[in-house]
Amino acid sequence: MSRSSNCTFTSDRGHDLSARLERPQGPTRGTALFAHCFTCSKDLRVERQLIQALTAQGYAVLSFDFAGLGRSGGDFADSSFSVDVADLRAAATYLVETVTAPSLLVGHSLGGAAVLSAAPDLPDVRAVATIGAPADPAHVLRLLDGDLDAIRRNGSAPATIGGRTFTIGRSFLDDLERNDPCDRIAGFNGATMIMHAPRDANVGIENAEMLYRAARHPKSFVSLDDADHLLTSEADAHYAATGIAAWAERYLPDTTDSLPGAAGENYESAGASAQNRGGFATRLESRGSSFPADEPFAASGTETGPTPYDYLSMALASCTAMTMRVYADHKGWQVGDLGTHVEHDRIHAKDCRECEASSGRIDVLHRTLDLPEDLTDAQREGLVRIADRCPVHLTLEGNIEVHTSVQSPEGS
Numbered sequence: 001m002s003r004s005s006n007c008t009f010t011s012d013r014g015h016d017l018s019a020r021l022e023r024p025q026g027p028t029r030g031t032a033l034f035a036h037c038f039t040c041s042k043d044l045r046v047e048r049q050l051i052q053a054l055t056a057q058g059y060a061v062l063s064f065d066f067a068g069l070g071r072s073g074g075d076f077a078d079s080s081f082s083v084d085v086a087d088l089r090a091a092a093t094y095l096v097e098t099v100t101a102p103s104l105l106v107g108h109s110l111g112g113a114a115v116l117s118a119a120p121d122l123p124d125v126r127a128v129a130t131i132g133a134p135a136d137p138a139h140v141l142r143l144l145d146g147d148l149d150a151i152r153r154n155g156s157a158p159a160t161i162g163g164r165t166f167t168i169g170r171s172f173l174d175d176l177e178r179n180d181p182c183d184r185i186a187g188f189n190g191a192t193m194i195m196h197a198p199r200d201a202n203v204g205i206e207n208a209e210m211l212y213r214a215a216r217h218p219k220s221f222v223s224l225d226d227a228d229h230l231l232t233s234e235a236d237a238h239y240a241a242t243g244i245a246a247w248a249e250r251y252l253p254d255t256t257d258s259l260p261g262a263a264g265e266n267y268e269s270a271g272a273s274a275q276n277r278g279g280f281a282t283r284l285e286s287r288g289s290s291f292p293a294d295e296p297f298a299a300s301g302t303e304t305g306p307t308p309y310d311y312l313s314m315a316l317a318s319c320t321a322m323t324m325r326v327y328a329d330h331k332g333w334q335v336g337d338l339g340t341h342v343e344h345d346r347i348h349a350k351d352c353r354e355c356e357a358s359s360g361r362i363d364v365l366h367r368t369l370d371l372p373e374d375l376t377d378a379q380r381e382g383l384v385r386i387a388d389r390c391p392v393h394l395t396l397e398g399n400i401e402v403h404t405s406v407q408s409p410e411g412s
Contacts, residue, residue, distance in 0.1 A: 003024075003025065006018070009064070009091065010090070012087075013083070015073040017065060017067065017072040017073070017091070018072045021060065021099070022061045024056070024059065026283075027058060028059070028060050029058035029290060030249075032059045032104040032248075033062050033063075033088065033091055033095065033106070033115075034047070034051055034062065035084075035088060035106070035108065036111050037110060038109055040108075040109075042063040042070060046230050046231050046237055049237035049241070050131075050237050050241045053237065054241045057241070057283065059245060062095055064087070066079065079172060081110070081114065081179050082178075084111075085114050088105075088114055092118075092125075101122075101124035102124065103126045104127050104128075104244075104252060105118065105127075105128045106129045106130075109131070109134070110133070112131055113134055113137050113179075115128055116130060116133065116185040119185070119188045120187045120188045125188075126248075127247075128192050129193040129247070130192075130193070130194055131195045131240055132202070133207065133211060135206075135208075136181075136182075152170050182213075182214035186215070190251065191247075191251040192211075192218075192220070193220045193248075195221075195224055195243070196221070197228065200224075200228070227239075246292070269288065270287065271286065279301070281304050281305070291306075291311075292305025292306075293305045293306060316342045316367065317342040317367070318392075321339065321340045323386055323391070324338045327382065328379075328383065335379065337370075338369075338383070339371075340370065340387075342368075344366075345365075345366060346362070346363055347362060369383065369384060
């Protein structure tokens with residue numbers, strides 16, 4: 001679930017642009033700006049699916065209708081690719097004034113070409129992701145069903161794309177031919193992800209190759225397999241959005257301290273929650289902080305976060321380090337850094353010399369204490385002894401019961 005609010009901001013040309021800001025229920029990992037496909041709107045089903053999937057991954061997302069489309073003001077006949085890019089810059093300014101500067105841009109189809117062109121002008125943007133984007137905006141001309149010569153001769157004329165008819169202006173055609181996203185993205189210093197379906201019938205896969213070659217490192221390409229251009233399959237839209245969210249986390253700044261839902265605001269809320277919307281990738285929430293969990297590629301995971309057993313190892317490792325520190329401070333020892341490394345393993349019971357006779361496999365946690373070399377024998381023995389008394393260690397070796405109950409979201 002997310003918190004949605006409708007809003008309006010003004011473009012450089014004075015048009016009121018209809019927008020929607022989606023905020024996650026929990027902590028916010030970052031702020032994203034989304035650009036829809038050509039002649040579409042923020043309310044198109046596939047665009048909503050993409051935005052909701054990004055929000056589910058912890059991103060606040062602003063989407064809006066370009067001038068002359070959807071609920072936004074202006075006349076589409078007066079629009080152009082350059083105007084769309086200017087509208088993106090205005091949307092970024094609106095985010096700066098209301099939430100925080102966007103650090104991630106996501107664009108679908110021609111919206112992808114637009115975010116590539118806008119990114120170098122937005123200093124806070126760290127990552128840009130495109131879905132089915134053309135490398136040449138003039139590619140749109142091949143999708144138009146109309147008399148282009150009449151448009152150039154008369155200044156404007158109707159043309160059809162995707163079964164819908166629009167009035168296209170001469171400036172629109174001229175502007176498409178002047179802009180080159182490949183030149184623009186070559187000047188972007190952040191990370192770039194190019195998503196494209198090899199069998200995209202609207203925008204060929206060669207466009208992805210051109211954009212990838214033009215982008216600077218770090219850059220990534222992700223194949224959308226048999227998805228269509230509009231990602232009409234909900235599974236394809238979800239795959240694209242979750243992939244973008246996981247990829248972008250590596251490059252985005254830590255903004256949770258300045259965004260709603262920061263850990264400090266909810267630290268008294270103990271316990272842990274997990275939200276899974278498909279596959280192994282899962283978001284964990286605890287005390288106002290958000291963490292990813294996943295499984296290795298070898299186990300059909302996507303490796304976007306530690307495994308559940310890794311978190312179990314973390315619990316023992318962190319508790320051990322804390323306990324040793326408290327003990328050393330109580331003793332008045334100046335011992336420097338205290339480290340702990342824990343790995344989980346599952347072995348045959350018959351191979352465990354210290355275990356009672358049993359059948360099958362047992363779980364083993366291998367713990368290594370990283371202690372300073374200059375400790376006295378008494379200090380070293382004391383720290384090793386107290387490590388075995390850390391609360392998580394005692395819990396793991398004690399009798400644990402798990403009581404399960406079921407609840408349903410309100411209104412379901």
